Amino acid sequence: MSVLLRVHDLAVSYGHIEAVKGINFHLNSGEITALVGANGAGKSTTLLALSGLLRATRGTIEFDGQDISRLPAHQIVRHGVVQVAEGRAILTTLTVAENLALGAYTRDDKAAIAATLAEVYEIFPRLKDRAGQFAGNLSGGEQQMLAIGRALMAKPKLLLLDEPSMGLAPLMVQEIFRTLVEINRKGLTILLVEQNVRQALKIARHGYVIETGKIVLADSGANLLANPEVEAAYLGG
Incomplete structure (x- = not known):
């Protein structure tokens, strides 16, 4: 190892x-x-x-x-190296989809970013269902899912x-x-x-x-x- x-x-x-x-x-x-x-x-x-x-x-x-x-x-x-901060630190006035897009800010390949987004939605189906909702309207658990999903967007x-x-x-x-x-x-x-x-x-x-x-x-x-x-x-x- x-x-x-x-x-x-x-x-x-x-x-x-x-x-x-x-x-x-x-x-x-x-x-x-x-x-x-x-x-x-x-x-x-x-x-x-x-x-x-x-x-x-x-x-x-x-x-x-x-x-x-x-x-x-x-x-x-x-x-x-990507960190999911204590307290989640999501942007509550942006949508779920906008938060996830921010996670990919270091990447340029749009096709690869789209593929990662599909993976995140597969891991967290609730985020896909709520993609257009403001992040501040999610439950605590869903906000934690979003914070992890946003981190995964950085690959x-x-x-x-x-x-x-x-x-x-x-x-x-x-x-x-x-x-x-x-x-x-x-x-x-x-x-x-x-x-x-x-x-x-x-x-x-x-x-x-x-x-x-x-x-x-x-x-x-x-x-x-x-x-x-x-x-x-x-x-x-």
């Missing part, structure tokens, strides 16, 4: 506060990897650094054999997901996670940041547990689920 992303000694600070404290991890191509931990542990900060929205204070981020540590966010998207090699289950009803959470497995089966590598630790580790091949800016455990998703420390801290054991 080839390594798609390798992070070495990554540190990120907000002013004088170091939120991520020199972490190391890697993602294998074609796998789902989960980064889990309590609120404020440094999960979202890590994603923001990977996508170029926060500048690392030290360390390297190597993606697909290239150092992307100092690239601006729009260039990182062009390399194939990413790596999808970064920040708390996709946040604020969703349990049945919708199950549907979103099933869809992530389906997308992964098509070959897309996924890094999943989640407070819903049980759900995340169920679908992840590998997982990392982060606490106060440091990775404290790394193992397969199944082993982490069965780990008494993880169970006691995150699974209500």
